Amino acid sequence: DAMVIQNPRYQVTQFGKPVTLSCSQTLNHNVMYWYQQKSSQAPKLLFHYYDKDFNNEADTPDNFQSRRPNTSFCFLDIRSPGLGDAAMYLCATSYGVDETQYFGPGTRLLVL
Amino acid sequence: ELKVEQNPLFLSMQEGKNYTIYCNYSTTSDRLYWYRQDPGKSLESLFVLLSNGAVKQEGRLMASLDTKARLSTLHITAAVHDLSATYFCAVDHTGTASKLTFGTGTRLQVTL
Numbered sequence: 001d002a003m004v005i006q007n008p009r010y011q012v013t014q015f016g017k018p019v020t021l022s023c024s025q026t027l028n029h030n031v032m033y034w035y036q037q038k039s040s041q042a043p044k045l046l047f048h049y050y051d052k053d054f055n056n057e058a059d060t061p062d063n064f065q066s067r068r069p070n071t072s073f074c075f076l077d078i079r080s081p082g083l084g085d086a087a088m089y090l091c092a093t094s095y096g097v098d099e100t101q102y103f104g105p106g107t108r109l110l111v112l
Numbered sequence: 113e114l115k116v117e118q119n120p121l122f123l124s125m126q127e128g129k130n131y132t133i134y135c136n137y138s139t140t141s142d143r144l145y146w147y148r149q150d151p152g153k154s155l156e157s158l159f160v161l162l163s164n165g166a167v168k169q170e171g172r173l174m175a176s177l178d179t180k181a182r183l184s185t186l187h188i189t190a191a192v193h194d195l196s197a198t199y200f201c202a203v204d205h206t207g208t209a210s211k212l213t214f215g216t217g218t219r220l221q222v223t224l
Contacts, residue, residue: 040217041217042200042214042215042216042217043155043200043212043214044214045211045212045213048211057211090154090155092155100145100157100160101145101157101212102157103147103154103155103156103157104154105153105154106153106154108152
């Protein structure tokens with residue numbers, strides 16, 4: 001089945017230790033998104049790729065970076081995680097900008 | 113800045129009862145989504161509403177959109193326990209790449 005896959009599902013890191021979260025998709029969608037969702041809050045868009053074009057949200061901290069080496073994969077890099085970065089990170093994809101976004105299962109990040 | 117508000121934030125209802133969740137948004141948009149999220153899980157797409165007056169139904173859920181009033185509703189008919197989840201509306205920013213702003217979420221609890 002075509003799907004959006006995120007690895008790992010759970011990630012524990014230490015304060016200040018860089019961490020990378022992975023997203024892959026078999027939907028052949030050209031747009032990929034990263035959202036941050038803190039406990040009991042709505043998802044918040046961090047950035048998205050339209051094909052190879054990177055689009056950062058104005059209020060996304062510099063601590064968050066992303067890479068998209070090919071259509072299928074997208075990575076979220078947190079350079080120096082703080083306690084406030086503990087959250088569920090959701091990857092989503094869509095085919096073009098006018099289509100429904102499909103979400104992966106998420107990676108829950110814990111910062112010690 | 114686009115603001116999306118839902119009410120109620122929490123809803124406890126008995127099985128068999130009907131209720132409506134409201135989603136208000138602050139700026140023009142022609143596309144509105146409803147998502148469901150089970151605890152600790154990702155987001156599942158329920159409906160996409162693309163034009164004024166759009167109405168979509170799936171099982172016990174029916175969603176509608178009034179773009180003039182900037183209001184969407186999610187109506188639950190004869191609730192069952194399996195509908196217990198958090199429901200988010202999300203508004204697509206008009207004229208930009210698909211960038212969703214999520215509502216605050218409504219946590220629905222259906223009791224026996």
